Amino acid sequence: MLDDLGAEHRTPWANEKLFQLLHHRYNAMFPTVITSNRMALEGRDHRIVSRLHDRELVRQVIMDEAQDYRVCLSGMQAG
Template sequence: MRETRLLVLDDLGTEQNSPWANEKLFQLLNYRYNAHLPTVITTNLIGLAGIEPRIRSRMNDRRLVRIVAMENVPDYRQQSDDKGAGAHGNPGC
């Protein structure tokens, strides 16, 4: 994961929150940050609250980070079956 061309971390903030897990996540993101490797991170956290401060500091570096906030976007999982669900009950099917 450290050397992959593009790393995508989905739903940051929902992972196992232990000191060991936090340290491993920091080591991974810090390595990629220092190497200027592209990393896409998604989260439902508002204002990065709940993200470990060392990780949050790297995510706030405007020289390397672009934050894209998506506001007022409906949760596709909460749509009723007749709105947007395909033949198998999944959007896009």
């Protein structure tokens, strides 16, 4: 599971490691869950974007109505 893709510090080394990880899992057809607050993949390595757009292996779930659970928890603690 890759949590909050797009929030990481992007350096050439980090981008290459992310590609290597996703490329290996993609080729092996391993399940991988990726979460992100960002809809667009702009600025991402084109090799990663092409793998994330493979409709045979990728299922995208958009949760545009979800609230930040931290805000909900802090509201419950205060009340």
